[in-house]
Amino acid sequence: MDRISIIGGQELHGTIPISGAKNAALPLMIASLLTDETLSLVNMPNLADVELLTRILGNHGVDYSVNGRREEQGVLYPRTYNFHASSIVDTTAPYELVSKMRASFWVIGPLLARCGEARVSLPGGCAIGTRPVDLFIEGLRALGAEIEIDRGYAKARAPKGLIGNRYVFPKVSVGATHVLMMAASLAKGETVLENAAREPEIVNLADCLNAMGARVSGAGTSTIAIEGVASLSGTTHEIIPDRIETGTYAMAVAMTGGDVLLEGARPELLQSALDTLAQTGVEIIPVNSGIRVRRNGAGISAVDITTEPFPGFPTDLQAQFMGLMTRAKGRSRITENIFENRFMHVQELARLGARIQLSGQTAVVDGVETLHGAEVMATDLRASVSLVIAGLAAEGETVVHRVYHLDRGFERLEEKLSGCGATIRRLSS
Numbered sequence: 001m002d003r004i005s006i007i008g009g010q011e012l013h014g015t016i017p018i019s020g021a022k023n024a025a026l027p028l029m030i031a032s033l034l035t036d037e038t039l040s041l042v043n044m045p046n047l048a049d050v051e052l053l054t055r056i057l058g059n060h061g062v063d064y065s066v067n068g069r070r071e072e073q074g075v076l077y078p079r080t081y082n083f084h085a086s087s088i089v090d091t092t093a094p095y096e097l098v099s100k101m102r103a104s105f106w107v108i109g110p111l112l113a114r115c116g117e118a119r120v121s122l123p124g125g126c127a128i129g130t131r132p133v134d135l136f137i138e139g140l141r142a143l144g145a146e147i148e149i150d151r152g153y154a155k156a157r158a159p160k161g162l163i164g165n166r167y168v169f170p171k172v173s174v175g176a177t178h179v180l181m182m183a184a185s186l187a188k189g190e191t192v193l194e195n196a197a198r199e200p201e202i203v204n205l206a207d208c209l210n211a212m213g214a215r216v217s218g219a220g221t222s223t224i225a226i227e228g229v230a231s232l233s234g235t236t237h238e239i240i241p242d243r244i245e246t247g248t249y250a251m252a253v254a255m256t257g258g259d260v261l262l263e264g265a266r267p268e269l270l271q272s273a274l275d276t277l278a279q280t281g282v283e284i285i286p287v288n289s290g291i292r293v294r295r296n297g298a299g300i301s302a303v304d305i306t307t308e309p310f311p312g313f314p315t316d317l318q319a320q321f322m323g324l325m326t327r328a329k330g331r332s333r334i335t336e337n338i339f340e341n342r343f344m345h346v347q348e349l350a351r352l353g354a355r356i357q358l359s360g361q362t363a364v365v366d367g368v369e370t371l372h373g374a375e376v377m378a379t380d381l382r383a384s385v386s387l388v389i390a391g392l393a394a395e396g397e398t399v400v401h402r403v404y405h406l407d408r409g410f411e412r413l414e415e416k417l418s419g420c421g422a423t424i425r426r427l428s429s
């Protein structure tokens with residue numbers, strides 16, 4: 001298994017290109033199941049999760065091809081992926097595939113809407129919490145689906161098609177909002193989703209669905225209305241820049257000091273995280289080509305955060321912010337409100353010398369002057385990158401094990417950071 005070695009202590013200076021958003025790309029790829037025409041997605045990130053979902057969709061009959069290239073630092077990367085589901089050959093998503101990536105459960109919505117049936121393995125728990133699927137089941141039932149849970153599978157049927165309805169989410173869920181929006185696009189009549197997720201990735205999907213001929217309005221607010229249509233067509237759609245990657249590199253610069261342009265980043269996608277970072281003493285400067293992040297020699301101020309659904313502080317940046325706070329002047333309180341077990345990074349940060357006490361859903365972090373490099377273990381995607389951020393500022397060498405977690409969601413992380421002066425490299429085993 002690959003590891004990443006970091007020798008801490010370098011400031012970051014230069015430009016980091018921001019990739020297309022993983023969490024927009026995945027639901028957009030799944031939307032290709034809704035039409036027998038080609039859906040072309042521009043600005044696709046090159047990630048392990050994208051590769052895996054390509055294989056999962058292939059199992060249902062989705063062909064794909066790649067065209068267009070983008071050049072970064074002299075290297076060419078694929079840019080546009082074309083997905084084509086001329087016919088659905090299998091409406092079962094088996095355990096072997098769904099268990100590898102939770103978002104693949106989301107195929108249940110499009111398969112049900114297009115084929116009137118779907119049999120999808122329950123995704124099970126994961127490192128950050130139990131993550132049930134009750135809202136998906138309840139919401140699809142509200143649209144007329146018959147769903148039973150049998151031997152680890154959700155078996156869904158809608159022989160006469162889905163029928164529009166009003167559904168109020170008892171809790172905000174990004175995934176369930178994506179799925180109901182997709183399913184309702186091919187239902188008969190109007191669906192109104194209340195207390196819907198407002199994340200930018202929801203808006204990105206709604207824009208794509210509308211370009212495919214759907215009638216979705218209100219995405220980005222907590223009430224989304226969808227007027228069902230008989231069929232959807234293909235289109236070409238651009239994936240938004242990754243706000244979590246943006247926030248991660250902004251925190252890396254906040255940690256090391258320096259001056260970096262996050263090229264292609266859009267501040268409105270992560271305003272609350274940028275406002276919080278500014279309070280820690282970093283300059284955040286929106287420019288035409290992205291966001292410039294700058295911190296001079298002054299120390300890092302301690303700031304409290306609480307994770308919330310968008311537009312609040314994102315849970316996907318909580319671990320990285322904790323990494324930053326390990327070196328702040330004073331005490332900060334970090335409260336996780338979205339997932340019940342998203343503190344796996346705490347014990348690994350402690351191996352680098354961080355002082356963190358857990359009390360229920362809150363981590364109390366007392367900043368220390370110096371972190372010391374050590375061997376640490378990545379436990380999930382965002383936790384692993386918090387260890388990289390801490391390692392960039394630690395004295396000596398930090399080695400992060402199990403970097404396959406990082407490869408799921410960060411494109412060419414070590415190249416992007418070393419391009420700005422960090423001493424970071426991948427050790428292949």
Ligand code: EPU
Pocket residue numbers: 022023024026102103129130131132133134135136137171172173174175176315316338339340381382409
């Ligand atoms: N929940 C339920 N029942 C459900 C669905 C969700 O109780 O049926 C709960 C979850 O257990 C959690 C809360 O609702 O406590 C919110 O979960 P949500 O459904 O919003 O999360 P998700 O759709 O599974 C997406 C991202 C996550 C991100 C969350 C929250 C993708 C592919 N994943 O997950 O991203 O943390 O929204 O913003 O979009 C990551 O990229 O590292 C990642 C985990």
